[in-house]
Amino acid sequence: MINIPIDKESTKLIYTKYDKNKLIKKEINSVEEFLNDREESNVRWLDVVGLSDEKILQDICDKFFIHPLVVEDLLDMEQTPKVEDYEESLFIIAKNIILEDDLLQEEQIAFMLYKDKLLSFRFKDTGIFDGIKSRLRDGSTLRKNNPDDLLYALLDITVDKYFVVMEDLGDRLDDLQDETLENPDKELLEKVYLLKRDLISIRNILWPMRNTVSSLSKNEYEIINGNTIYYFRDIYDHIIQIIEINETYREIASSMLEIYLSSIGNKTNEVMKILTVFSSIFIPLTFIAGVYGMNFRYMPELYWKYSYPSFWIISIITTIYMLRFFKKKGWFE
């Protein structure tokens, strides 16, 4: 249901390596450059952007001894987030949501975490990691740390994007709420439906994301330092928060539909009342007028002098009586 961008970009390999003292970032042309670089460093990060060039990818996977199933998952844009433990490495799939022109788009990012390096795979350069790259350049505390801390930073920035989307949806929900209570028209129905569908779709990503980060934060994998666990727990808290917001929004959207249905009932009721008031008052009077429009030769009232004023008096009395009857029923405020 969430739109997935179809056009893949050509493959770029961005190689970043750093420790406390230095940071080197360059685009490389083949994995060899990465593998041949034997200089010691805290963290070596290969960011593979654009997965269209299957040859390069196959090359990477061969060189890093990546399990064939992982390769398959890497190239499939419709994976669900998950962690898989392959002894020497950890394979992680994460998802990001982007809202472009009120259209949900998802971005899939895969990671291979090793003791001394991190590989990341993205289909497209959406600029999601730019913040991290500048933090590294500016020499943040991140520079002192290990690949798992880098993974944390990248996942954290990914999860933070959800808040932006949820806030946007929250604003839309607030607008719809006011409309529902004040002026429930036809277009509203479509808007609520589309919002609800978006919320359902987001939840489908959030739950596996939650499981993914949960298992990262549980000291299950020896590749992740006990220290970094705290940080993953923090991401976990964020996801739980987003899930809760999502749940709340969905329930509110559901309530809105219920309210909408009742509102239409109310409106129809009001229309009916107007019709009934008009009909109930004038139909009997029209009948009486019809009676004295008959052409029977023998109709004594026709020749009576006060017939016509009597007719009006009766009409007015009936009308007043009817209006009071409807008033008593509470049809007028």
Next chain:
Amino acid sequence: MINIPIDKESTKLIYTKYDKNKLIKKEINSVEEFLNDREESNVRWLDVVGLSDEKILQDICDKFFIHPLVVEDLLDMEQTPKVEDYEESLFIIAKNIILEDDLLQEEQIAFMLYKDKLLSFRFKDTGIFDGIKSRLRDGSTLRKNNPDDLLYALLDITVDKYFVVMEDLGDRLDDLQDETLENPDKELLEKVYLLKRDLISIRNILWPMRNTVSSLSKNEYEIINGNTIYYFRDIYDHIIQIIEINETYREIASSMLEIYLSSIGNKTNEVMKILTVFSSIFIPLTFIAGVYGMNFRYMPELYWKYSYPSFWIISIITTIYMLRFFKKKGWFE
């Protein structure tokens, strides 16, 4: 969805220390005063109110070796309640709900619990801890105890506020219930919707609060005495009770919306009946009157002497027949 007060107060440090024999409470200007006070005491409590002065906060966090992630959480007003164990200390986030002019507001309170001291962080002085402060001054049994007992007392007073809010909502629900059954009008719909939204929002705070207190009451953390566990279990019971009340209220509000929808259906049905009775009786009669209002030259009835009285007799009989037909259908009580 719950409103969060935006304006932060300037930072105040309120330092309380007590044991069985004495109680000292004063406002201090810097953390140094707290740290330099080496005099022995059962409990030392630093209540930090107003978190606008990030310098002081940073100072506190540095002096107490607080984890950077905790600092981040402290300053974020939209945290979900949780406990985090940091070996030497326990970090707790709790939430309180206030109902101001029928508007839900939440108050976030953070605690750092150590073996010998307690830090609390609040964005605003809402007077929530005043009861505890006076109990300490009056020399309650609290004075004999440890920091974890103080934490219990503070959490207990926080959770007790929920009951006040739920009671208020319960009263609103009772009012709405009577209105729904007696006079379901348009405004009611908005009220039920808003009440339901509030209940959904409160639940979102209650669940993490439950988990938070649950883990405090489970002997998981060595910083909390086995004895105090019983007390946390008591708070836990209270939260469970509030969750149950909330759940019940939500279900009742949902039932109310169902009833409302059926009620409108009933009302529309009644309006339709009135219209149908009037129309069904008078439309055929008007037709007959119309017939004898025609100007055809050759219409034998027009010249018949008893036509007019016959017309009335037929009209009356038809009307009676119709009324009995509707009565048989149960349209009149």
Next chain:
Amino acid sequence: MINIPIDKESTKLIYTKYDKNKLIKKEINSVEEFLNDREESNVRWLDVVGLSDEKILQDICDKFFIHPLVVEDLLDMEQTPKVEDYEESLFIIAKNIILEDDLLQEEQIAFMLYKDKLLSFRFKDTGIFDGIKSRLRDGSTLRKNNPDDLLYALLDITVDKYFVVMEDLGDRLDDLQDETLENPDKELLEKVYLLKRDLISIRNILWPMRNTVSSLSKNEYEIINGNTIYYFRDIYDHIIQIIEINETYREIASSMLEIYLSSIGNKTNEVMKILTVFSSIFIPLTFIAGVYGMNFRYMPELYWKYSYPSFWIISIITTIYMLRFFKKKGWFE
């Protein structure tokens, strides 16, 4: 939501002690009498009825070293059922439901179970334990047993009261069901709503009761004999059964509301059909009659000899045609 009786009775202490051979039951004035009675016996039971006299209660709690939180719970009429283990003793809160004039009332009963004695605390003498008292007097097998067997007997009799209430609600449900299917009127809506609300409220008591009895039946507490476990398991089965009945009733009540809504739709549809049949037949005919009631000088039909009979023939044919049209649409059975 469930009504709680407000007026407390004055405190009575009923002291029962028995073994295989003898049974002594008397009202005593102070706890001293109970404590001073050093004569050996299987079971010593102190039934405290009416909790208005806080002095006596405080006295009891002091003498039996009851935890201050327990005392607080004892005096609070709105506790949720629970078990709490206090090494030497077990604290249990149970709830009973009474249906007075179709109004749900709950009765809270607290127990303190020791190896050699049982304390029970009730707000009011509703006669719930009378059956047990007469069974003891008549020398049942109960006399041979321990305090935990007495607790079983008292809880069993409490839980059995639920069946009485559920049966009553089941009868009401059956009545409503027939009404819904045969004659869904306005009052029915209120009745179904109130029944559903009652069922929701009862469930709120049943779940903690279930947890309470479940932990009693799980060999968790050493104060309860392995033998008596079987008996608590039996109570547990009963509660599960009541929960199931409750759940079924609630689902049926929900279905009923759905059916009701559809029924109103059906009824409105039927009303509309009658209106439409009458209108569709007579409105065109009235138009034609109106045409020939016009006073144009040049209207050839007026002077034609067969106009009037032709008018009637056309009217009748049209009517027949319309009736067949509606019949074909299935509007008449």
Next chain:
Amino acid sequence: MINIPIDKESTKLIYTKYDKNKLIKKEINSVEEFLNDREESNVRWLDVVGLSDEKILQDICDKFFIHPLVVEDLLDMEQTPKVEDYEESLFIIAKNIILEDDLLQEEQIAFMLYKDKLLSFRFKDTGIFDGIKSRLRDGSTLRKNNPDDLLYALLDITVDKYFVVMEDLGDRLDDLQDETLENPDKELLEKVYLLKRDLISIRNILWPMRNTVSSLSKNEYEIINGNTIYYFRDIYDHIIQIIEINETYREIASSMLEIYLSSIGNKTNEVMKILTVFSSIFIPLTFIAGVYGMNFRYMPELYWKYSYPSFWIISIITTIYMLRFFKKKGWFE
């Protein structure tokens, strides 16, 4: 909700004993006969049918040292299915459903399983075990086995009856489905409601049956051979399958009610359209006819030669215009 047959049959004791070589089946008059029969045999099965004679039952329970709570359960027709372990024996309650004239009836069967014998207790002889009895007579593999295999065979035949009932309900559901989509009338509503109620009631039996068989198939009880476990697992699979079918049927029935509601909305909409088309076309025309039926002396049109044909032309044009307006709105197919 499920009907329970009230009339109990008089008690019959049917004693069956067999091993590979022989099978003896006879009705006996007292338990003594069973107990006194000391001849060796694989399996000795006492089938107690009709539980009205409490004396015989009490006798059986005394002779077999059956726990008093079990006796109580045996005589209560409204037990929920369960297993209870009594060291020397296993007490099992199972339920069967019978559909008589579209009315659900439940049959309760209790078993006491010992290492060397099986007791079964039934309120009425519904012929449910006849299949087993003939299989024993025909010398099936069953004859080689132990009492737990006999229990399996009896439970298996009981659970198989559920499939018969579910199939019947499935047929009813299919019929209702066609009716809902083609011709949703009033009776349908009642049928769907009753079907849904039946499904809810059946689920209430299935869940405890599932738990019962699940614990039998889990090697929890030493009285059951590891070998027979496989067989109970098979029954377990069957129950899971029935639960799933039940769940599906209930969801489909719920969808049907939603569809029904929308269908009525559609039908009312259609009725309204017919009314509106007739009214909107003829009401304005009738007004015009009414105008020229007025008796004002000074109405120039009355004397104009082409008034009357003009009137008709205008009427026809208006009608055509209106019909096109409604056609454009999509009111006619």
Next chain:
Amino acid sequence: MINIPIDKESTKLIYTKYDKNKLIKKEINSVEEFLNDREESNVRWLDVVGLSDEKILQDICDKFFIHPLVVEDLLDMEQTPKVEDYEESLFIIAKNIILEDDLLQEEQIAFMLYKDKLLSFRFKDTGIFDGIKSRLRDGSTLRKNNPDDLLYALLDITVDKYFVVMEDLGDRLDDLQDETLENPDKELLEKVYLLKRDLISIRNILWPMRNTVSSLSKNEYEIINGNTIYYFRDIYDHIIQIIEINETYREIASSMLEIYLSSIGNKTNEVMKILTVFSSIFIPLTFIAGVYGMNFRYMPELYWKYSYPSFWIISIITTIYMLRFFKKKGWFE
């Protein structure tokens, strides 16, 4: 609910055996041929297609010492997916879904996995394994592996078929969504209902499939190599993904029904408005025309010169007034 093809095919035995170097595939006539073939090989696979010939099946089961319950399950077309461990072998039932002419059909496939061989049982040759057979012929890596890898490959291809079905249903859902929002007519209701029913039915297969594959991927069975576990985990991920898609589709279909109901409400409301506008304007005017069509002798207005133009002026003013009234109510856009 899902259609099961009734006609069974005649039994064919397809015997495939392979290792790295060679692949032999032939149809055999009896199990003997399989058993007598003592030549060493990695994998020996007997694919039994068409289960109508019970004699051959019985023969197979006897020769392979298959448990009688398994035989029973094999021949029953309505099994739920499951794994059963029989020490020497593993019995697996899997299900495939096929969508033929918008009709769901399920295909049941059973496997017996041994250390050195695999048996598969299918009711019909639907060509589901053709992909595997060609992969084996083309000498894929599969040829190097064990029977559990073959089982993986066969299950994987089975599960992949679900995606095809879900995609098809997703397309139908998208079409229905557009129709619901733009033109909610009667046929739509049936389509949404049938789609929802299909989704419910598919879920009933997916859940046991999930449990089946889950237990295969959990290192529970020693017959499955630790290495192959990764692969089963992959299938597990796929099933989870399909379950999520199914869940999302069902929720969206439910939302659609809600939207539909509201849409009909909206449409009825609009029809009512048209009727009410026409009636409210013309009914009073017709009354006035009726009044001056009366034949009273003494009606001064009849003789007044400006009566007729006054009548028209009043009519037009009233109409304008009414139109503005309805416009103010927002009945026209």
